[in-house]
Amino acid sequence: MQNRFTDFLQEHLRGDRATWAVAILLMLTSLVSVYSASATLAWKQDGNSIGILFRHGTFLAAGLGIMWAVHRLKFAWFSRLSQLGIHIALVLLLLTVLVGSEINDARRWMDIGGFRFQPSDIAKVALVAFVARMLDKNRLVLHDFQKGVKPIVGYIALTCALVLPADFSTAAMLALVCFLMMVIAGVTWKPLLITMGLGAGAGVGVMALSAVAPGLFPRMGTWIARATGFLGGEGGSDSSQIDYALQAIHQGGLLPAGPGSGLSRNAMPVAYSDMIYAFIIEEWGALLGGLGLILLYLILFSRAIRIGTRCPRNFGGLLSIGLGLMLALQALVNMGVAVRLLPMTGQPLPLVSMGGTSIIFTCAAIGMILSVSRSLTDPEAAKPLEPRGGRHTRPIPVSTS
Numbered sequence: 001m002q003n004r005f006t007d008f009l010q011e012h013l014r015g016d017r018a019t020w021a022v023a024i025l026l027m028l029t030s031l032v033s034v035y036s037a038s039a040t041l042a043w044k045q046d047g048n049s050i051g052i053l054f055r056h057g058t059f060l061a062a063g064l065g066i067m068w069a070v071h072r073l074k075f076a077w078f079s080r081l082s083q084l085g086i087h088i089a090l091v092l093l094l095l096t097v098l099v100g101s102e103i104n105d106a107r108r109w110m111d112i113g114g115f116r117f118q119p120s121d122i123a124k125v126a127l128v129a130f131v132a133r134m135l136d137k138n139r140l141v142l143h144d145f146q147k148g149v150k151p152i153v154g155y156i157a158l159t160c161a162l163v164l165p166a167d168f169s170t171a172a173m174l175a176l177v178c179f180l181m182m183v184i185a186g187v188t189w190k191p192l193l194i195t196m197g198l199g200a201g202a203g204v205g206v207m208a209l210s211a212v213a214p215g216l217f218p219r220m221g222t223w224i225a226r227a228t229g230f231l232g233g234e235g236g237s238d239s240s241q242i243d244y245a246l247q248a249i250h251q252g253g254l255l256p257a258g259p260g261s262g263l264s265r266n267a268m269p270v271a272y273s274d275m276i277y278a279f280i281i282e283e284w285g286a287l288l289g290g291l292g293l294i295l296l297y298l299i300l301f302s303r304a305i306r307i308g309t310r311c312p313r314n315f316g317g318l319l320s321i322g323l324g325l326m327l328a329l330q331a332l333v334n335m336g337v338a339v340r341l342l343p344m345t346g347q348p349l350p351l352v353s354m355g356g357t358s359i360i361f362t363c364a365a366i367g368m369i370l371s372v373s374r375s376l377t378d379p380e381a382a383k384p385l386e387p388r389g390g391r392h393t394r395p396i397p398v399s400t401s
Contacts, residue, residue: 014378015071015370016307022300023067023366026351027060029280029293034354037265037272037279059356063363070367075316075375076385078368079133085126086155092119093162100166108166117357120163120170125361127159128326129368131178132318135185139314142182145191149182153195157202164206165216168223169345173329175199181322185314230343244268245278245338252282252289259283273353274346278338293352294335300366301328307373312382316372323365 013020035053092110096119100107109116134152141148156178164171179199182192210217248264248271262282265271271279280289304324311317327350334349336342348355350362375382 013068014374016303016373016376018299019303019307019366019370019373022296022303023351023363024064026296027064030352030354030359031057031060032259033276033280033283033352034272036259036262036283037276038354039265040269041272056354059359063351063359066360067363067367067370070364071370071374073371074381074383074385075319075368075371076313076383078129078319078371079136079315080385082126082129082133085122086130086159089119089123089126090158090162093123093159095119097162097165120167121357121361123159123163124170124174124326125323125365125368127156127174128177128181128322128365129319130155131181132315132322135181135187135318136313136315139185142186142191143188145194149187149191149195152178152182153198157198161202166219167346168219169333169347173326173333173347177322177326177329180325181318184321185318226343226345230340241269241275242337242340242344245275246340248275248278248282249286249290249339252285254286256285256288257283273348273355274334275338276349276353277335280352293331293349297328297331297350300324303373304328304369307369307376310376311372312375313384316375316382320369320372323369327362327365 031053034056035049038049038052041052096107096110101109101111101116108118108120110119131152134155135142138148138152156175160171160175163174179192179195182195187195206217210220214220244264244267248262248268251264252262260283262271262279264275264279264282268275268279277290277293280293283289284292301324304320304327308317308319308321308324311320330347330350333342333345333347334353337345337347348358351359351366371381
């Protein structure tokens with residue numbers, strides 16, 4: 001029986017086993033913690049806590065299915081699909097800015113057929129994959145800003161510009177991840193300095209535009225209030241939310257008290273999403289809940305780096321490292337906010353916070369990393385796709401850079 005189960009796992013769950021284990025552990029943590037933390041949300045919905053558990057479990061199950069389906073693909077497909085994905089994401093981001101649903105003074109959501117989602121979740125994965133493709137495609141001219149780097153910077157700037165009005169933290173995180181990918185890909189110092197200069201100029205331009213036309217960046221006041229509150233000034237409801245998180249962490253102590261023991265869910269508005277890290281520490285203690293989660297994300301990040309550095313093809317390596325960086329930074333920001341190391345943001349904890357599109361596209365990103373990991377043991381998974389149109393050309397040499 002055990003041999004059959006092992007054979008089943010080896011046949012259907014291919015790729016890096018440590019990554020699979022971390023993803024499943026994070027999902028199980030999410031299922032238990034979101035159910036426990038969503039008492040106030042259930043009260044608002046006529047006490048239907050089972051409905052919340054079922055909905056969240058459905059998203060986790062769908063995400064696991066997507067992760068499995070994506071990891072079965074050759075990672076070379078993601079290079080082609082990224083061209084379509086980034087343009088779809090840009091159109092959705094533009095529509096969100098123009099006609100998106102406004103919640104808490106932020107237009108981050110689109111409503112299509114009764115389904116609400118955040119296009120920025122799509123944009124994060126699509127942009128990282130597209131930047132990996134372009135860095136691979138232009139790898140021989142990355143010393144030349146005009147020929148090799150400018151087209152890449154253009155897509156990064158356009159994506160971040162469309163995300164920025166409603167979500168500063170996501171725009172900043174995306175820009176940082178893409179810049180680090182450029183460094184890892186071997187972009188020389190001169191194009192990097194030009195890119196940094198353009199970024200600094202864009203920042204000054206945003207500040208100037210917000211002063212002249214406040215309507216362009218309606219959340220500028222919120223950003224300033226959060227920064228002020230972080231530095232010790234008045235931060236309004238955001239500061240009180242972090243105070244609740246710190247109190248929850250203090251109540252948690254070192255050792256676990258168990259699920260259902262947390263009381264912060266009755267006061268903390270978003271214990272099941274933005275502040276779920278603090279709530280997990282309250283119920284599971286600083287050692288198991290706090291350090292345990294940090295360890296899981298560090299393992300996920302280290303495996304993505306290991307997979308990327310050992311991948312036989314340049315695109316696959318950059319894709320794995322870029323997605324690993326994105327997930328690790330997002331987790332770091334969420335946890336940093338909960339312990340007051342960073343100003344308040346709305347970044348969810350990957351695979352743990354309650355969410356729909358966030359869970360789906362996080363699972364897609366991990367599926368891509370797993371797809372790249374298959375190439376380490378399966379030569380077929382590392383082969384490039386056949387040229388479009390069925391034309392026969394000489395094999396593309398494998399890059400080991």
